[in-house]
């Protein structure tokens with residue numbers, strides 16, 4: 001059993017999946033951020049590999065990518081960050097990346113290096129299942145789970161295809177749109193959860209726009225196996241760039257509050 | 269599952285899951301209209317009565333005398349709006365209308381595609397929003413005014429390099445958020461399948477006409493066809509009907525300040541395989557796969573990618589790709605204006621500059637067709653402000 005599968009199997013409550021951009025604002029601070037997220041109780045850590053043209057991301061994560069690239073972050077830096085985290089934690093680590101980064105390095109090389117560093121899954125934001133044959137052949141060789149997105153506009157037929165290829169969990173995109181904090185969990189997201197459930201026994205995690213304990217509870221109550229939080233975490237990072245101590249503290253507090261919301265019987 | 273929309277190993281559909289349903293819907297709608305004679309008639313009618321096709325294939329006696337070969341210009345500068353871009357926007361807007369889409373969005377660099385989209389929006393009664401990089405809104409201010417005059421909303425893009433690439437990023441983000449009722453009208457043979465196919469087919473009217481016209485005038489095929497390459501739509505449009513002929517095809521990229529300076533947009537000459545905006549093609553990128561900033565005197569060529577079909581035609585050597593520098597382009601801009609009284613767009617002046625630089629290769633009787641993809645009125649203010 002891989003680390004991701006174990007994390008979901010072990011969890012009595014929906015998992016909290018925390019995202020940050022690798023190398024934002026620099027390598028050292030990023031490692032502190034990861035540590036703070038883990039300390040707060042993050043069950044799975046998603047690391048964004050910064051890209052010059054992140055078309056699936058809103059302004060918050062775009063700016064984080066820019067900061068990371070300004071700090072000269074490369075895939076090598078990202079792998080080093082994973083190695084550092086692995087020295088102190090067994091938390092499952094999933095990369096979120098755009099395809100050109102993987103393609104440029106060589107698919108096989110990237111997956112091998114990711115595995116050697118200690119990563120567990122890779123989600124390529126601009127890789128629909130139709131184009132994924134090669135990565136789905138290579139990923140299992142290195143024990144990497146290929147994680148896929150499912151959206152409200154995905155047809156039932158394609159959900160079936162995606163579920164057949166995906167490993168680890170499915171990432172349910174809760175909104176029509178790019179990443180970024182939203183006020184509410186849409187009804188569409190809950191409908192999507194119910195629709196996908198009919199096709200697969202894979203864990204289902206809801207992401208894009210989730211930031212508050214109330215939203216996390218809405219997802220949990222609807223039966224999600226995990227909630228994914230990205231922009232809200234990156235906003236804390238952005239707000240505290242000048243004071244990493246405060247940043248770390250706020251991140252840990254934030255994750256603990258989200259974790260608490262995911263425990264118990266979710267009062268309405 | 270076999271990947272769709274491939275040109276050799278290039279092309280494909282590298283987009284976020286949220287856009288896949290829209291691409292599938294678009295593919296099937298495009299297949300339907302392609303087989304529909306009524307659609308073809310409606311488009312041909314608009315091309316003739318609204319856009320002003322067919323465009324002339326103009327023989328240039330003065331330029332021919334100076335350069336020592338027979339120069340013909342395919343006059344896309346005379347298409348309504350001032351460039352070849354309307355060939356594509358008419359086709360796609362008709363399609364969008366049939367699909368029942370309520371809103372058109374588009375990116376623009378030089379502003380010519382934005383203008384062509386604003387035109388079809390006004391003509392067919394569909395609201396239009398145009399994404400344009402801040403750098404380009406400044407150097408192509410006249411086109412911003414044109415678009416707004418025709419009722420389009422121009423959205424200034426301030427992210428990244430603030431040029432065409434970032435305008436496409438923002439248009440894609442808009443599309444993801446409004447995918448159900450919005451039609452993304454891409455302006456070149458770039459982006460995910462079926463755009464490169466669809467745009468090529470709408471633009472190949474240029475080559476079909478040119479082939480027929482040169483046969484009529486000269487009784488033979490040309491020796492060479494030359495076109496500038498940004499995303500590659502005017503080039504593939506004129507090349508495509510000549511692909512299986514014994515005709516030399518030359519695509520001219522923006523050499524900017526020179527390829528060795530790194531300040532250029534010569535993707536096929538200096539880039540290598542990569543994935544941007546939904547397609548696998550050539551790309552200007554660093555060793556880690558980050559997309560590089562580009563430069564060109566012409567906003568319309570200032571793009572780090574290129575259409576996937578061109579990538580294939582480069583690899584199999586059916587088309588030769590070259591680059592010319594900004595200063596050579598300015599010379600060509602002035603040369604054609606003086607010798608023939610035709611002011612070319614700076615983009616199109618790249619093709620003219622190539623022929624000027626390589627005039628020695630052609631004999632007196634050689635027939636060279638240059639695709640004059642657009643007129644230069646939009647560029648005169650910027651050129652006038654230059655000191656060179």
Ligand SMILES: Cc1ncc(COP(=O)(O)O)c(C=O)c1O
Nearest residue numbers: 380498499500501502568615642
């Ligand atoms: C007149 C003209 N020619 C050429 C181009 C470049 O586009 P493409 O390579 O798709 O023809 C543009 C783009 O704006 C243009 O305005």
